[in-house]
Amino acid sequence: MLWKEEFSVEAAQERYVTRRQFGKFLTLTSLAMLAGNVWILLRSAWRRGEPEPPAQLVLRAGEVPAGGVRVFRYPGPNDPCLLLRTGPASYVAYSQKCTHLSCAVYPSDDGRRLECPCHEGYFSLDDGRVLQGPPPRPLPRILLEQRGGEVWAVGVHDGKVLS
């Protein structure tokens, strides 16, 4: 009969069916959370197996004055980075993407911090650690090497503060 197809559950049974279905929904959501954790585990394993990115020439001698800044891309074309010349022969470089919501960071007016204009996040110029604002992690640091008068990017130090 048509009404039995339309109303396949008896009224007395309904309270059991709704609870069972809600329980199933919660359990499947729990399975999705597990899948997320397993995905991160696999990504971690892949990341360990990845080779270091190749070295890249960032700067030739005299191209940027002391206190100057250069934007470059490393290790890929979608990874903007900032190189700052902090002294006559000292350089630091960080990813330009804020660790909060990936806005571009730039040196603050006083030149002693990196500033994210979106949500007033500030990072230390010395080691990339968060000084203020919502960013949850330090800026990834680009490892630099000076070869003769040239500055080369040779690797990325993700998120951890280097001493």
Place this chain on the structure above:
Amino acid sequence: MTEPGPQRPRATTAMDGAIALIAVLLIVQMWLLMATVESFLAGHAEVAAPAALISALLFAACAGLYAFIERLDRAATRSRR
């Protein structure tokens, strides 16, 4: 004096308890996933394995509680026939 309401079946009370427990475990699992993502993005890959193991245990507990709900439902259906 008010009339007492209809007797609430014990099976639905047990089901409600199991669902509440599943919900609590799920909230813990969500928090665990968020913390693992944050650690992964911060370069701490070493937390991924223990987090996945704990998440698997939490899921197993949820699945066990759901099996309990199913069993109660089957028993209740049988008793009504």
